[in-house]
Amino acid sequence: MAQKPSIPQGTRDFGPKEVQKRKYILGKLEQAFRLSGFMPLETPSMENLTTLTGKYGDEGDQLLFKILNSGDYFKKLIEYNQRGLGHEEMDPTFLPSSSGKVADLDAKRSLPFLAEKGLRYDLTVPFARYVVMNRNQISFPFKRYQMQAVWRADRPQKGRYREFWQCDADVVGSDSLLYEAELIHIYDDAFSSLGLPVIIKLNNRKFLSALAKACGAANLLTPITIAIDKLDKIGLEMVLKELAEKGLNSEQINRIERFLQLPKTMDGAMAGLESICGEEEDFKTGKAELEAVLKFLGPNLNNTLELDLCLARGLSYYTGAIFEVQAATGSLKSSIGGGGRYDNLTGIFGLPGVSGVGISFGLDRIYDVLEELKLFPPSLSASPSRVLACHFDEAGRSYVLNACYQLRKAGIACEVYPDITRKIGKQLDYANALGIPFALIAGENEVNSSSFSLKNLVTGVQSSFKLEELIHHLLEN
């Protein structure tokens, strides 16, 4: 019985046109990265689970794709469970089930027996892992870009896939704010070259921690930032409600409400912040950092740069600047890029005191936006061939095949219609379907006069050429 083929939820095949469009985006991004001196890096699709777990919070751990161990992965688990606590070989994190049944085991504690590898969840953690492992070979500051797939066991919806590509540029080993400005310029350059107008949002985590400290709720920084981050989406009332649910009192909420209503202008926001948490050290350094970044940026951005004090971003390792990019138009409201400064990402792998800052582009979402706004160049939907060689008989086909070899030597992409047919219409239809702009036509007349007819399928103009003239004509048009 033939099975109906399918692919896993949240994954996609990419046809020729889609691949060409994706590579076009990748090319533009790579160009922008390399223009600022970033070097390429690739890491394995799978990492050890110990590298990945605990880096993205409990939510993130649940979204990791785990890879089943090879061999009889159950055998060891069952043995450990039967021997019970206290055995000398016992893994200290492992707890046997009180019933002695495998079915009653704690899933989280048992996981290491079943899976020790997982698919990477982002490119930042593997990068940090790479930096730590290769610290002696790397010249700091180290600037790398990386464009690879990542996987999340999320439930798919619009703009959200289980396999998608991130394109990251990070700098580690320097706390210079020059790099914040450089990365913002990369965002600006890359989206300009794609013809996509965007809003680049900027904030500094230190403002948020200053706010939390001024409220006397430094321990609630994460819940506060998560709630604040939703302001655009759920509105002021709901944010305040969520804050109350997290256990903040009315005085604290009042202060946060004033924060949420601050003006978006640079001067206005800073003045307002001063009155809300001006005493906090984090505010002062945050303000100084922001001012320095703006100074380094200069005035030459093509896109809108917006200070958004409510921008928090989920990843908990950000400590300074935070970036997020949204398309200025189109239906996709979620971010198409994000990043920030993390003071101590490599610390967890045993290399403390190394500061990094990075940005990420979401290839798949950028694709969706460009597609919706029809911003891809039409040539990306066409065959690479510029010429389809058409013919009517065996002699014409050989004649035209030989010409094709000459065209290719001259760097002109071309191909020969494979079948012998008197129907030129069918051959021209094939060229049209593939978006090939020229038809080279040769029958008895052309063979006898050692010439070629070349038809421009866009304009309909047809003229006769000798081989040399043909090559020149194609190179010039």
Add this chain to the structure above:
RNA sequence: GUGGUUUUAGCUCAGUUGGUUAGAGCGCCUGAUUGUGGUUCAGGAGGUCGUCGGUUCGAGCCCGAUACUCCACCCCA
């Protein structure tokens, strides 16, 4: 992980209270036109109705399960 939603021809979609042989537009193939395409006209091919099971004399339609799509939470590129 929770809740909802979608699935019928290559594509976009109709399909009445459950009733004979499941339709349309576009696309595709053939011919009018044996060496000139995108127009027109005529004809034609193409369906396990997502999958499995159930109810029924009878299921595209009703019921159950499952997968996929999309959406809202959660979170995020």
